[in-house]
Amino acid sequence: MDRVDAVVIGGGMAGLIAAWQFTRAGLRPVLLESRGYTGGLVAGSTIAGVSYDIGAEGWAVRIPDTEALAGELGLTVEYPRAAPSWVWFDDGPFAMPVRAILGIPADLGAPDVLTALGVEGARRAAELDSRPVPETLPADLGSLVEQRMGSQVLGRLVAPIAGGIHAADPHLLATEVVSPGLTDAVRRAGSLAGAVALLKGDGPVKPVVASVSGGMFLMPQTLAAQILDAGGRILTRTGARGLSRGGEGWIVNAASTHRGVDPALPPEPDGDPLDLTAPRVVVACSAVTARPLLGQVIDVDGPELTPGAPIAHVNLAIRAPGLDDSPRGNGMLVASGSTGVQAKALTHLSAKWPSLTASCPTGLHLLRISYGRGGQQAQELSVEQAVADAAALTGVSLRADQVVDSQIIHWTGALAPTTPETRSWVQGLHSRIADQQGLGLTGAWASGSGIAALVPHARRTAERLV
Incomplete structure (x- = not known):
């Protein structure tokens, strides 16, 4: 022994x-x-000669420990390009509220919130959130949001984020796991929006994620x-x-x-x-x-x-001039139940991370089209379907013959x-x-x-x- x-x-x-x-x-x-x-x-791989992440691409900066570890390891930390994230609904895409946590807005009267919910929807959410905070709050994220802001905020803002980041229905997520301190902040602020504002702080909106330069x-x-x-x-x-x-x-x-x-x-x-x-x-x-x-x-x-979702990515290296201006910022999430596309998210990787932008030859774009939600069966994937979904999500005409290289990556059962x-x-x-x-x-x-x-x-x- x-x-x-x-x-x-x-x-x-x-x-x-x-x-x-x-x-x-x-x-x-x-x-x-x-x-x-x-x-x-x-984990990493290479596509079209460019090294990139095929799994997790960064971490939430709410806790400083990962950045400190990167420094101890001699690695350089980088932040994503400042750009809004979008969400796709069959009735049209919109940019997600900037001052938010997991899609929960800090200000229900902000212009980007009014665009997402409509004036009447935002008014109803604000009215709900103005009620006194009960002694006991729901332990899961979905019930908390639904109780304080209603089903429209849950469905249009929070559910797409939960499905994209955690691959789960918000009702399956313990609030204090996915957003530590949020429940206590609701009690201190007297509202859910106030809690988000309290945690976000004043001043310019800071990046919520970071990564290692180079991958x-x-x-x-x-x-x-x-x-x-x-x-x-x-x-x-x-x-x-x-x-x-x-x-x-x-x-x-x-x-x-x-x-x-x-x-x-x-x-x-x-x-x-x-x-x-x-x-x-x-x-x-x-x-x-x-x-x-x-x-x-x-x-x-x-x-x-609870088992994890059958997550899979179709990663494309594609030459398409229509993507040069990053029409959907760093990427977008897809609302559950949408019929216009099969994907659950799209990430414009080469636009999002500065070091990856620098690594890509001029005109080459790296896209990650993500599939798989909790409770679903693993689906057959193809480059052709991913190109069609990417075209719908970005609003750019894309063809399979523009794809320089591709990889299909499965992470079945991950992110329980x-x-x-x-x-x-x-x-x-x-x-x-x-x-x-x-x-x-x-x-x-x-x-x-x-x-x-x-x-x-x-x-x-x-x-x-x-």
Whole structure:
């Protein structure tokens, strides 16, 4: 049995950050990843000779920890080009309100809100939001918005954002996970709009997201390189299948893996065995893998987890002069139920990120056309359909013969929504794990929504065990 300083189970962003944090304390961790690569949903590829992100492209800047981590890694942070985001409805597209959180406007009388809702719709929303705040507010985002501002704000402003960013119905999202502090701000401000204004602050609207110059995928690459340079080990195609207490700490039973029948699920560890013992173990893998592992140590009974959406992207490198002026800014979201297009979102990647703009030859545009909503079955995708959807969304005549290169990327089962019930269950897991000396839990499902929440959680988890 191989004795090591620490074992990290899972090589997504959380696992990489935890392992990297161990090296900062002089430890030499072993990171186990059942797939053939590390980084999880943060990954890169090349299209038409240009390196770009095929997964997560940035993080929410509401928490400064990810920018601080980028600086420690020697990476440069960049912000998207200042431009409105749009939303598509079959009755016409419009630019989303600028001063908003998850589509919830800070000022229901702002011109961009009146355009989106109409004068009468905005008046009704303001009237609803002027009512006294009850002692108990709904825990899910959809019910909160519906109660305070009504179904039109929910349907036209919030649902497209929730579907685009979190791939879920707003009623499935715990408010304090997707927007920490919003519920308390409603009570302090006396209204939902006032809460958004309070959290947004005064002055010019600042970018809400950031990325790494050159591509977000550089962050996991750099984390992995620095882990190895510090003496740590990264074992891909190696998955954990057992976790137990040992005489000198924890025993992790692992094995080499093979790809399962369903590529959306983690590979199955059933090959050559590998047993590790360590005084500290961090479980940083997906919930579907972590739950049975932790179940060998603590009580993991809880709700059935809501599956993630069958997300897929058709990425196009296309030459089309009509896109030179970025007619839909950095991109647009599509309202659920729209019949004019099949896509759920479009991102004009080469317009959005300055470093990607600089990397593209003159006249070449990179578009990401996104598909897949919660509760849907995975659909057959094609470049031709993506071109047709992009043409409808941008209002630009586009043809398949203008496409220079393309890639179809599937992230099936990703971004499972954190419901209020799931959030409560995860908090209980953390409490029980805190009683287990040398054991930590982190990961996207265990830390909160997005990279912004994941980074500080993963670092704190490792620091607690040092």
